Amino acid sequence: MFGDFDTAVIFDNLHFLLEGMQLTLVLTVVAILGGLLLGTLLALARLSPFRVVSFCAGSYVNFFRSMPLILVIFWFYFMVPHIVGRPVGGFYSVLVAFVMFEAAYYCEIMRAGIQSVRKGQIYAGQALGLTYGQNMRYVVLPQAFRNMVPILMTQAIILFQDTSLVYVVGVKDFLVSADLVANRENRILEMFTTVALVYFVICLSGSLLVKRLQRKFAK
Amino acid sequence: MIELKNVSKWYDDFQVLDNCSTQVEKGEVVVVCGPSGSGKSTLIKCVNGLEPFQKGEVFVDTISVGDKETDLPKLRASIGMVFQNFELFPHISVAENIKLAQLKVLGRNEDEASKNALRLLERVGLADQADKHPAQLSGGQQQRVAIARALAMDPIAMLFDEPTSALDPEMINEVLDVMVELAKDGMTMMVVTHEMGFARRVANRVIFMDEGRIEEDCTKEEFFNTTRGERAQIFLSKILEH
Numbered sequence: 001m002f003g004d005f006d007t008a009v010i011f012d013n014l015h016f017l018l019e020g021m022q023l024t025l026v027l028t029v030v031a032i033l034g035g036l037l038l039g040t041l042l043a044l045a046r047l048s049p050f051r052v053v054s055f056c057a058g059s060y061v062n063f064f065r066s067m068p069l070i071l072v073i074f075w076f077y078f079m080v081p082h083i084v085g086r087p088v089g090g091f092y093s094v095l096v097a098f099v100m101f102e103a104a105y106y107c108e109i110m111r112a113g114i115q116s117v118r119k120g121q122i123y124a125g126q127a128l129g130l131t132y133g134q135n136m137r138y139v140v141l142p143q144a145f146r147n148m149v150p151i152l153m154t155q156a157i158i159l160f161q162d163t164s165l166v167y168v169v170g171v172k173d174f175l176v177s178a179d180l181v182a183n184r185e186n187r188i189l190e191m192f193t194t195v196a197l198v199y200f201v202i203c204l205s206g207s208l209l210v211k212r213l214q215r216k217f218a219k
Numbered sequence: 220m221i222e223l224k225n226v227s228k229w230y231d232d233f234q235v236l237d238n239c240s241t242q243v244e245k246g247e248v249v250v251v252c253g254p255s256g257s258g259k260s261t262l263i264k265c266v267n268g269l270e271p272f273q274k275g276e277v278f279v280d281t282i283s284v285g286d287k288e289t290d291l292p293k294l295r296a297s298i299g300m301v302f303q304n305f306e307l308f309p310h311i312s313v314a315e316n317i318k319l320a321q322l323k324v325l326g327r328n329e330d331e332a333s334k335n336a337l338r339l340l341e342r343v344g345l346a347d348q349a350d351k352h353p354a355q356l357s358g359g360q361q362q363r364v365a366i367a368r369a370l371a372m373d374p375i376a377m378l379f380d381e382p383t384s385a386l387d388p389e390m391i392n393e394v395l396d397v398m399v400e401l402a403k404d405g406m407t408m409m410v411v412t413h414e415m416g417f418a419r420r421v422a423n424r425v426i427f428m429d430e431g432r433i434e435e436d437c438t439k440e441e442f443f444n445t446t447r448g449e450r451a452q453i454f455l456s457k458i459l460e461h
Contacts, residue, residue, distance in 0.1 A: 123269050124306035128320035128372065129296025138319060142310045 009187040010194050020177025021198075023091070027098060027173065028160045034099035035159075036152070039106025044136065046111055057107070064104035070165050073097045077169040090171040102159055109151050113144030150214045157206040161199065174198070220245045220376055220407050221266055226275035228261060228431075235261050236272065237431040243376070248408045250418040250439075253428035254454055259411045260303075262428065263378050266409065267298045280375060296324045299369030299377040303384050305361040307353035307368070313340070314349040317368045325372065332371075339367035343397050359390030366397055376407035383414060413458055419443060427451045 010017070045057035064072065076097035081087050117140050125135035145152075164175040172180075175195055182191035221243040228236040235258050243249050251259045264270035265277055268284045268291045277284040282294055307316050317336035321327045327335070340346045343363040345356075353361055362382055369377060379398065383391045395417050402408055402421040412418070418425055418439060425442035427435035429450050435442065447455075 118304075118306075120302055120304050120306045121308065123264075124300075124302060124308070126269060126292070127267060127295055127298075127300035127302075128368070129292045129324040130320060131292045134323050138323065139308055143308075146310060 009185050009190050013181045017177050020174040024163050024174040027163045031098035031102050032156050035102030035106045038103035040110045042107035043110035061104045061107050064101055072101050090169050094166045094171050109148050113148035116147045117143045150210050153210045157203050222278040224276045226272050228272040235431050239433050241436050243409055245407055246405045247423045248402045248421050249424045250422040251411045251426045257428040258431040259428050260380050263380055263411050267295045297375050299374035301365050301379045301382045303381040305365045309353050312350050313364050317371045321371050339370050343367045358386045359393045362394045379410040381411050
């Protein structure tokens with residue numbers, strides 16, 4: 001079976017595959033940054049003393065955490081063009097889907113991070129005359145973020161893997177590009193082995209980095 | 220300068236402050252003592268509104284702390300506070316700790332804030348530690364930085380919440396020395412502490428609290444020399460025994 005394992009097909013299509021990888025990485029990075037930003041705002045809303053605000057944020061989080069990601073991707077793929085009134089293309093619809101979906105998870109991580117900052121630190125900021133917003137920005141969030149770096153990175157690795165679900169709406173990420181090559185060249189074994197290896201190496205490197213960071217933070 | 224009128228506070232059904240009234244005049248040093256759980260820390264946190272209270276009034280320089288219209292951040296910026304666990308910000312350097320509120324609250328420029336930070340670090344004897352992070356300093360050094368951070372706001376009064384309780388014995392004096400100097404410079408101070416030596420040296424008045432009530436509120440001389448209530452006597456005999 002492995003006798004005719006042809007690595008040439010990979011190199012012949014390297015450019016095409018790299019374009020797919022580029023889309024995967026762009027999607028991952030934008031989803032992390034957007035999700036983190038929206039998630040942090042949601043976390044602040046969830047911890048708000050105003051019941052209406054915290055209820056809305058809580059509902060958002062619970063809603064998205066109860067949805068399969070694949071459904072969210074489908075839903076945005078078909079709904080976003082309806083909402084903005086024109087076709088937006090698969091890439092932008094999955095971008096929105098990932099940012100909104102990830103925000104729910106980042107919200108919960110940031111909420112735990114904010115709550116991990118000692119009450120005394122908040123008192124100290126207040127006692128110096130910082131407003132609520134200043135206290136969050138300069139005192140609480142930097143510490144919350146630091147405390148959560150390992151978990152945020154673990155979530156980023158999961159997200160990197162999850163981006164392969166854009167397969168269902170035909171956005172040409174790394175996996176879809178490899179699939180196209182595999183079918184065109186009839187080299188299914190070679191391509192999917194390569195895809196598996198690439199995902200494995202990237203995710204394993206990420207996990208090892210998380211472990212090192214955890215050791216460093218534990219000191 | 221600071222006036223508390225019939226302040227009461229509850230955590231749910233549990234009353235932590237019971238009808239507390241006292242005042243601190245400009246330049247006065249008032250020591251608040253009492254057994255743990257007597258409400259001392261809560262009382263001092265009511266002065267700058269860190270703890271809300273349900274009944275009574277607190278005035279700082281005629282501004283009502285409990286009034287919803289009061290700009291609390293602005294009021295707090297004018298009162299320095301030092302905490303039991305120092306509460307320096309661990310993610311920024313010592314100098315940045317002292318600069319942060321000067322820049323963001325008082326709107327001073329970088330140059331002015333830096334000069335001020337260095338001058339205050341010199342005053343507490345830590346000028347060479349400016350670029351270190353708080354975790355690299357000993358407890359006593361951290362507390363001196365915390366005092367410098369509070370002084371950087373040019374406060375009209377200083378609140379100390381058990382400033383030496385978390386310190387190893389050999390570091391207590393370096394912090395008390397800074398506080399004694401502050402008192403001698405005429406700073407208005409309200410100090411929650413068990414350090415009766417400090418009280419004897421610089422306090423004008425001593426307040427004794429028990430079960431949320433102010434049981435004694437008298438001059439230092441009266442407190443240490445004349446007969447007091449039974450509870451205060453028991454408390455003093457316990458902490459002065461050794």
